[in-house]
Amino acid sequence: MGESWNKKDREKKKQKAKMDKADKMKERKENAKKGKSLDEMMAYIDENGNISSTPPDPRKKIEIKLEDIQIGVPESIPQTPEELTHKGKITFFNYEKGFGFIKDQQSQQSIFVHSNNLPGEVKENDTVSFEIEMGQRGPYAVNVKMLS
Numbered sequence: 001m002g003e004s005w006n007k008k009d010r011e012k013k014k015q016k017a018k019m020d021k022a023d024k025m026k027e028r029k030e031n032a033k034k035g036k037s038l039d040e041m042m043a044y045i046d047e048n049g050n051i052s053s054t055p056p057d058p059r060k061k062i063e064i065k066l067e068d069i070q071i072g073v074p075e076s077i078p079q080t081p082e083e084l085t086h087k088g089k090i091t092f093f094n095y096e097k098g099f100g101f102i103k104d105q106q107s108q109q110s111i112f113v114h115s116n117n118l119p120g121e122v123k124e125n126d127t128v129s130f131e132i133e134m135g136q137r138g139p140y141a142v143n144v145k146m147l148s
Helices: 005-031
Strands: 085-094 099-104 110-114 127-135 138-146
Touching (some): 099 127
Antiparallel strands (some): 085 099, 085 127, 127 138
16 A cells, blocks of 8 residues: 555655754754853953943952941931921811821921810910821821920
């Protein structure tokens, strides 16, 4: 019994694929450069962290002392009482409910204030000094004092 037409067709495709592969390999070998010099293979990193083919300028080199390198979280410096005290104006106060808001002069942030933290009666647009503490619902003013 002879070979079927499909079998002959598959064999022709296999032979053609082998020939194509051999031609591509021969072409790559002919076009390949024999070898690069060491200078062509070197890569440098510039001051911005980018890969470059040119070496960095030695005049731009910065010496870093080992003692100056900090690993981890830097120590926090406690704030002075002057830094903790803020100044602001009372923008809103509801006497029936016993709360209001102070607008901080530096950050322009509205800070909640409760009547328990006030020295006495206050009016809107009164200038006060205060400290900020964080509560469950956000920042609120404590140690509120009237300013003239």
